[in-house]
Amino acid sequence: MLVNKSFYSLTGKLILTIGTLMIAGSMLFWLFLFKHQEKELLATSVKYGYSFVDYIRNSTRYGMLTVQGTLIQQTVEAVGIAEGILNVRIFNSRGEVAYSSDKKHVGTLLDKNSPLCLRCHTASGPTKDTPSWKITKGDKYRILNIVQPIYNEPSCYNASCHAHPRGQRVLGLVEADLSLELLDHGIKQQGIAITVYVLAFSIVISGVLCIIIWNFVSTPLSILAHGMRKVAAGDLDFKVNINRRDEIGELANTFNAMSDDLRKAKNERIEWSNTLEKKVEEKTEAIHRAQQQLIHSEKLASLGRMAAGVAHEINSPLTGIVTFGHLLRKKFPEGTEDREDIEVIIDQANRCSTIIKGLLGFARATTADKAQTNINDVLNSTLNIVKNKADFFNIQLSANLDPSLSMVKADAPQLQQVFLNMIVNAADACEGKGSITIATSNLNDSGQDYVQIEFKDTGYGIKDEDLEKIFEPFFTTKPVGKGTGLGLAVSHGIILEHGGTITISTIIGEGTSFFIRLPALKETA
C-alpha cells in the first residue's frame, strides 16, 4: 500500500533528496578530479612535446652548422614519419619555412599576422622569444602545437659560412604539431568510466538508504498508522508490536499506552453505565417496595381505626342482645326447644364478641409498652400455655432456642400474643398431627443485628394466591367459626410496631416456616 504512494511517501522523498544530493556531490567531485587529471596529463604531453622539439633541434644542429640543407630536410622528414607526429617545420628568421616534414610547405612565407607569429610577436611592440605551446581542435582529436626558438650562439656566428651576424638573437624556430588522439581517447574512456561508477555508486547508496529507511521508518510508521486506524474504528485491544529503543519504539509504546488508557476509560464508562442501570433498577425496586409497604401499613392502620370504631358501636347493641338473651334463657326450662333457640342466639352473640375483641386487638397493635425482653423466656411461657391444650396432644412440639440470643426491646404480652397466634396457626395447618419446630437465632443482615424466631410446621403449605392476602384482617382459610382472620393481621401489626418483619417460606405438601425478625439490642442475653 505504501508503494502505491511511493512518490509522496516519506521514503520516496528521502530517497529522491538523498539520491539527488549523492549524484550532484559525486558528479562535482569526479568532475574536479577529472579536470585535475586532464590538466596533469596535458602538462606531461606538453613536457614531452618540448622534449621532442628539442630533439629535432639537436638532430638538425650539425646540418645547420655545416650548412647541409639536404641533411636537415632528410632528418626532418624522417622524424615526421613517427606516429602521432603530424607536422614538423623549421622557420628561418624571415618567417619562411626552411624545412618541413611535408616537402610541399618548404618555401611558404608566413604572414606576420598569422596566429603562429602573433604568439611571440606583436604588430608593433616587443617580442617574446620564449618557447610556447597551443592546443587547437582537429577534425577528430586535438592537436598540440609546440614552438621552440633557435637561439644564436658562438658556434653559429663564428662559423666559416658567416651566414648569421653576431647581433641577431633568434635565428629561426622549430614548430611541431603533435596529435593528442591517445590522450583524448584515454580521457574520454575515463569520463565514461567515472560516470558509470558515479551512477552505480548512487544507485547502490540509494538502495541501501531505501532499505534502511524502509525498515526503520516506513514499516513501523505503516504499522502505527494501521494501529491508529484500528483504534479509530473502535478496536481498543489492538497492540502495535514494535520492540525498539529508538524514537519510533517510544512512539509505539506511547501509542499502546494511549489505547490502553482509552480501553480502560471505555470499560469504565460501560461498567459505570451498567451499574448505573442496575442501581437505578435496585432503587426503583426499593422505592416500589417501600411504597407498597407504606400502602399496606396505611391500609392496615385505617382498617384498625375502622375496626375500633365498629367495635365500639357494636358492643352496645351486643350488650343488649347478651343481656336479654340471658334474661330470656332463664324463662325457659332446660331441654325445651325454645331454650335451645335462645342458646343459639347467646352463642352467636358471644362469637360476635370474640370477633370484636380480635378487632380491638388489631386496632390496639399500634401502641405498645416496650421493655428489654428475652425472647426465649416469652417463647417458653407461650409453650407452657399451649402444651396442656388438647389441640396439641398429637403434635410434636420442639424448641431449639439459642441460649446466647440477644435481648430485644419489646412489649412481652403483645409478643406472647403473636407467638401464640403463630403456634395456633401452625397447629391448625398440621390438622392435629405432625410437628412444629420453634427456633431462635442471632442474625446479621446488611450490618443490622436481628433476633430471628422461626415457626416451622409440617402442614400442607400456603397457596400463592393466599400468600398475598395472609396479613389482611378477616382473611382466613379456616372453616367458618374457627378463625376470625385477625390473628396474623394483629401479629403483623405488632411486629411492625416493634420495627420487625414477618416473612413466610412455604412449600406445598411439605410445610411452612414463618420467620419473625426483631432488631436486637446491643447487650446479649
Next chain:
Amino acid sequence: MSKGKILVIDDEDIVRLSCSRSLVPEGYELKMAKNGPEGLKMLEEETFDLVLTDLKMPNMDGIEVLGTIKEKWPKTDVVIVTGYQTVETAVKAIKLGAFDYIEKPFTPDSLIATVANVFRIRNG
C-alpha cells in the same frame, strides 16, 4: 328498702335498659342519665352509692365524669363500663379512683357480680 342507689350514665338506650333489667330485679334502685352533664346534674340533686358510667360518650367522656365525681362526691363509687378497653385507660381510671371496670358486652351475671362486689366492700 333497696340494696343501693345506682346512677347509670350511658348514651346508648340499650345499655341503660340492659342495666336496669339486670340490676332492678336484684333489688337495686336505678336512675338513668343520657350523658355526663345530665348525670352530674342528677348527682347534685340526690346522693348515689354507685355510678356506672360509659367511657366513650359525646360532650363529656367517662374519665371526666369520674374526675368530677371523685372531686365532689368522694363517697360515691364509680365503675367504668367500656367497649374499648385498653391498658392505658384502665390504669388511668383506677388511678383516678374508679372502683372497677367492666367490658361490653357484659352478661347480666357478670354485671350483677361486679356491682355486688362494690356493695359488699362498701358495706363490709
